[in-house]
Amino acid sequence: ATTLGAAAAQSGRYFGAATSSFMFSNSQHTTILNREFNSIVAENEMKWDATEPQQNVFNFTGADRLVAHARANGMSVRGHALVWHAQQPGWAQNLSGTALRNAMINHINRVAGHFRGQIHSWDVVNEAFADGGGGGRRDSNLQRTGNDWIEVAFRTARTADPNAKLCYNDYNTDGINAKSTGIYNMVRDFKARGVPIDCVGFQSHLGTTLSSDYQANLQRFADLGVDVQITELDVAQGSSQASIYERVTRACLAVARCNGITVWGVRDNDSWRRGENPLLFDANGNKKAAYNSVLNALNSV
Ligand code: G3I
Numbered sequence: 537a538t539t540l541g542a543a544a545a546q547s548g549r550y551f552g553a554a555t556s557s558f559m560f561s562n563s564q565h566t567t568i569l570n571r572e573f574n575s576i577v578a579e580n581e582m583k584w585d586a587t588e589p590q591q592n593v594f595n596f597t598g599a600d601r602l603v604a605h606a607r608a609n610g611m612s613v614r615g616h617a618l619v620w621h622a623q624q625p626g627w628a629q630n631l632s633g634t635a636l637r638n639a640m641i642n643h644i645n646r647v648a649g650h651f652r653g654q655i656h657s658w659d660v661v662n663e664a665f666a667d668g669g670g671g672g673r674r675d676s677n678l679q680r681t682g683n684d685w686i687e688v689a690f691r692t693a694r695t696a697d698p699n700a701k702l703c704y705n706d707y708n709t710d711g712i713n714a715k716s717t718g719i720y721n722m723v724r725d726f727k728a729r730g731v732p733i734d735c736v737g738f739q740s741h742l743g744t745t746l747s748s749d750y751q752a753n754l755q756r757f758a759d760l761g762v763d764v765q766i767t768e769l770d771v772a773q774g775s776s777q778a779s780i781y782e783r784v785t786r787a788c789l790a791v792a793r794c795n796g797i798t799v800w801g802v803r804d805n806d807s808w809r810r811g812e813n814p815l816l817f818d819a820n821g822n823k824k825a826a827y828n829s830v831l832n833a834l835n836s837v
Pocket residue numbers: 579580622623662707739768808
């Protein structure tokens with residue numbers, strides 16, 4: 537196959553990109569997006585601050601345009617992200633306790649309900665674990681509502697959109713380490729107690745090295761009975777960029793329950809890390825060496 541999406545589809549996987557509805561008027565961006573990718577995710581437009589700017593007042597303008605673009609171009613949509621400690625609207629940042637808990641539940645019901653049936657996988661909870669060696673939860677206003685906030689979020693999302701895969705999504709989980717093990721223990725506990733969780737997203741914002749146990753880490757989660765997805769892939773520029781992209785792609789292909797890969801933008805200049813040129817297309821829209829390494833890997837299965 538000659539495009540990323542078609543090559544991934546040969547093994548039943550998707551290959552996606554993050555984008556924004558305001559980028560659709562950029563013809564170079566959109567030409568690449570429509571040609572190469574068969575899944576898209578909103579880089580910002582489905583987040584809490586974008587979708588509920590005032591409490592119980594919802595705005596789906598950008599997100600609806602993104603979903604319509606996907607439908608019109610035969611792409612599926614990942615949902616990102618229902619609950620997160622960052623990018624909360626100001627009114628939510630100022631809530632705590634029961635008021636915040638109830639606002640979270642209402643937000644999930646309304647947003648997942650609005651897109652019911654149109655999202656293949658939702659990041660229900662994003663980045664709830666702390667960095668460093670402790671392996672515990674991140675302190676946040678949500679965490680301070682009680683340790684059960686994550687399972688409440690997943691149960692709420694299941695009711696609001698019963699057919700979406702419900703994912704937990706995080707970064708610095710690119711190997712077997714204290715943070716990924718903390719998440720692993722949560723997923724194992726959720727599966728044991730029947731809390732609805734279907735997938736774990738590995739953001740994979742990568743530097744110039746990749747842990748040798750990247751694939752083994754994906755596999756240990758898959759062995760718990762959840763799907764795994766690479767959700768926000770980007771890799772620092774340098775001589776290792778193409779080979780790291782290739783190794784991540786091959787790791788996903790080697791794990792039967794790895795459903796797909798999403799890169800966090802299209803061209804280097806679209807990226808939140810634009811100074812590091814971390815994506816598959818350069819600022820002129822040209823395919824980079826990293827693109828060829830990913831396409832070849834996808835075509836090798
Ligand atoms: O929307 C406002 C706009 O009104 C204002 O004029 C402008 C001025 O700075 O800011 C705009 O908001 C920006 C927003 O992106 C939309 O462009 C924020 O400042 C900016 O902080 C925000 O950055 C996003 C970041 O998440 C926020 O935490 C990045 O685009 C986005 O790539 C990044 O994505 C996250 C994932 O959601 C979760 N994982 C990590 C990843 C990278 O940080």
